[in-house]
Amino acid sequence: MFESKSGILLIGGLGFFLFAFLSNALVPILLYRDMPEQSVEELVENQNLIYQFEDLSLRYPEEFQEHYGEPTKESLAEALQLGHDIYVGEGCWHCHSQFVRPVSNESARWGEVSSSKEYQNILNRPVMWGTRRVGPDLSREGGRRGNDWHAVHFFDPASLSPSSPMPKYPWFFDDNNPSKPNKRGIAIITYVQWLGSWLEQYPLYEDFVPLEEQMQNPLE
CATH class of the missing domain: 1.20.5 (Single alpha-helices involved in coiled-coils or other helix-helix interfaces)
Known part of the structure; x- marks a missing residue:
């Protein structure tokens, strides 16, 4: 034989x-046997993510107060975990990958090539590398767009991207209003802003504007 x-x-x-x-x-x-898997509580020790969460608390004060109270690390961990669970449950990973591959100049489109150590945390269980890109890869999405943009995009994707096949998610908002994200809406935005927030070149990192100054000059 x-x-x-x-x-x-x-x-x-x-x-x-x-x-x-x-x-x-x-x-x-x-x-990675000597690198323990990071918990959600460890992941929120991240200034870029804290900044985005505080920004949500100022942009949607009534909704944020109702669902999360104050923007503490404990409430951030709650929102981040819920956002992850919603992302998985809604099947967002069916159309969006979370893995920038070292081929075909993908780094020019999506950012730094993904490294295996980025996935050594509880929010990458299950791993959502994906194979389809009906929508863009999201592993570097955090910080690229503001929280208001994401709120409107989840409410009505076609209003910002006319050719987008992404469905609407009105159940992320109260009173059918994109300016009133509910607990789920705040959570999913928090999760999206987390993606890539651990990188030094996180888009908002070098152009950090204190929240007080940002709210005093909202049109700048």
Whole structure:
């Protein structure tokens, strides 16, 4: 059998399977065995994300106060976890990947190529690398657009992107109004703003404007 063509192909197939298993399963385990998986509470120790959450509390004060109270790290952790669960539950990952691949100049379109250490946290369970890009990759989306933009986009995507096939999510808002995000709406925006917020080149990082100054000069 092993001298026949089918036998050689069988051995080769088993060999490639074993190699794939070792390289894709055991190697990452060995590389990150000393790097514990980060919890949500650890992930909110992030100034970029804190900034966005505080910004939400100022833009939607009544709604924020009703659903989250004050913008503390505890309420941020609650919103971030809920936002993740909504993102998974609504099937957003069916159309959006979260993995910038080192091929085809993807970094020119989406930002820095993804590294495996970025996925060593509870919010990447399940891993949502995805294969379809009906919509853009979102792994570097955080900070690229303001919270108001995301609120309007979730409420009516076509109003900002006329050719977008993304459905509307009116249940993220009270009174069918994009200026009144409810608990789920605030949470999903928080999650989107988290994506990529751990990178040094997070878009708002170098152009940080104190919230007090931002609210005093809203048109600048």
